[in-house]
Amino acid sequence: MIVEETNQPLTVSDVNRFIKSILSSQKDLKNIWVKGEISNFTRSGNGHIYFSLKDPSSLIRCTFFSYSNQYYKGKPLKDGLEVQVLGSISVYEPGGTYSINVTKVEELGKGDILYQIEQLKQKLYTLGIFDPKRKKPLPKLPKTLGIVTSPHGAAIEDIIRIAQNRYPNINILIAPCSVQGEEATSSIINAISELNNPLWDVDVIIAGRGGGSFEDLMAFNQEDVVMAYYNSNVPIVSAVGHQIDSVLSDLAADHFSPTPTAAAEDVIPDIQEYELYLEGVGERLDQSLKFKLKINQDRFGLISNKRVFTEPETMLMDRYQKVDETINRIFLLGKNYISAKRQNLQQFEKLSFLIKGVMQNKKGGFEVASERIENFSPLLTLKRGYSVVRDLQKKVITSYKQVQKGQELEVILSEGKFLAEVKESIRVD
Numbered sequence: 291m292i293v294e295e296t297n298q299p300l301t302v303s304d305v306n307r308f309i310k311s312i313l314s315s316q317k318d319l320k321n322i323w324v325k326g327e328i329s330n331f332t333r334s335g336n337g338h339i340y341f342s343l344k345d346p347s348s349l350i351r352c353t354f355f356s357y358s359n360q361y362y363k364g365k366p367l368k369d370g371l372e373v374q375v376l377g378s379i380s381v382y383e384p385g386g387t388y389s390i391n392v393t394k395v396e397e398l399g400k401g402d403i404l405y406q407i408e409q410l411k412q413k414l415y416t417l418g419i420f421d422p423k424r425k426k427p428l429p430k431l432p433k434t435l436g437i438v439t440s441p442h443g444a445a446i447e448d449i450i451r452i453a454q455n456r457y458p459n460i461n462i463l464i465a466p467c468s469v470q471g472e473e474a475t476s477s478i479i480n481a482i483s484e485l486n487n488p489l490w491d492v493d494v495i496i497a498g499r500g501g502g503s504f505e506d507l508m509a510f511n512q513e514d515v516v517m518a519y520y521n522s523n524v525p526i527v528s529a530v531g532h533q534i535d536s537v538l539s540d541l542a543a544d545h546f547s548p549t550p551t552a553a554a555e556d557v558i559p560d561i562q563e564y565e566l567y568l569e570g571v572g573e574r575l576d577q578s579l580k581f582k583l584k585i586n587q588d589r590f591g592l593i594s595n596k597r598v599f600t601e602p603e604t605m606l607m608d609r610y611q612k613v614d615e616t617i618n619r620i621f622l623l624g625k626n627y628i629s630a631k632r633q634n635l636q637q638f639e640k641l642s643f644l645i646k647g648v649m650q651n652k653k654g655g656f657e658v659a660s661e662r663i664e665n666f667s668p669l670l671t672l673k674r675g676y677s678v679v680r681d682l683q684k685k686v687i688t689s690y691k692q693v694q695k696g697q698e699l700e701v702i703l704s705e706g707k708f709l710a711e712v713k714e715s716i717r718v719d
Contacts, residue, residue, distance in 0.1 A: 303383065310381035313388060324350070324390060325374035325398060328367060339367065343375065343390070351389035352377070358393050363408045365397055372398040407511050411538055414513070419520050420541040426525040428545055431559055432493035434461040436485035436524065438478060441466040445500045445531070445550035452554035457561045463490055469499040474509035479518040486523050495522060496553045497539070498529030510537040519543045529553030672704035690715040 300308075313319055326343030333339050337356030342349050352375060354362075365371070376394040381387070397404065414420060435453065439445045441464060453460055465481035468474045478497065485492050497519065498510070509515060510530050519526055519542040528543035529550040540546040547553035672678070679687040680700045687693060697712045 306383040319379035328371045354392040425544045436492040436495040438481040438497035440469045448551045449554040456558045470506045475512045482518045495526040501531035510539040516542045527553045678702040
């Protein structure tokens, strides 16, 4: 937009749009780092973050939209926090204000380190180093406690004090090591490895230190140290005294406690609690045994007062009577059965006589029927001198029209048959 001298006034929107185009076109105002102290921090319902960066003499507004701030993994942003932001200068036309459109935020002095820690965290998470399923449970009653920490720090004193108060008989093995500085990484790894030696028969390990600054805790964010926690065959507790930042050893350990003191309370059993528990168990067991004894005594009293024990002979007398009654019933049943069968036999004899009469009547009827059949039989007709004439296909000849001259016929007599040849067929009136 080119502004020329004219009497026509510009609108406010024209001015703001012009300023925005100028600022947006400046390469020096794109992807710049700006540092300062956060103030006027707010977060909208949509997840957008708005704040100002200030130094002793100036202030600039910043917008950190949700699509960018969702990837921020550093310390929670708040007023008073010293940070550096990466972004580009933009103008909000409706309000006529300019601000930094932020794409990345780093805490001053820690930004690169926090980014590296987050990258390592993502890598180890992908490898399954932080998988809760592979974590080992802590022993309920450890006999030997191993401690990996500085021998001169407050952490060792706190753990020993709690051990003496809670479980004085527990064995404590201290593997002293450096917990900060250049030697801390190898020193912590060697101490954990030593307590894993089966020779010492360690049941559980507390590895950590008291509180400290972000830089003081860096040893517990080193990959080799995290892997030493992960590879420990003995259940291990990470006890690094920090307030906000979570070190990576917390995620790799079998158990996490916020401080060495809390770790000691988590690991070392309170013997007084166990004594009270055992006393309570003993009392409940004693009451239970007394109750069962009382029940059994009452049951025995009820059983011993039964007639089977007080008058056993009466039980036999009742049995004798039942046996006699059973024998009598069997005798009567047998007698009645024989009588019934005898009556059935008499009825059978009567039935035999009736059957003979019926058979005699049926025989007479059969003979009459036989005579009738004999009278109407074709064979009887043949005996009286008649015959039956059939052709060779067994068809009976009843008319002269059924035969032809020279045809062979079968003549059936009362005794036998013969073949005849037709010389001539003659009609007889």
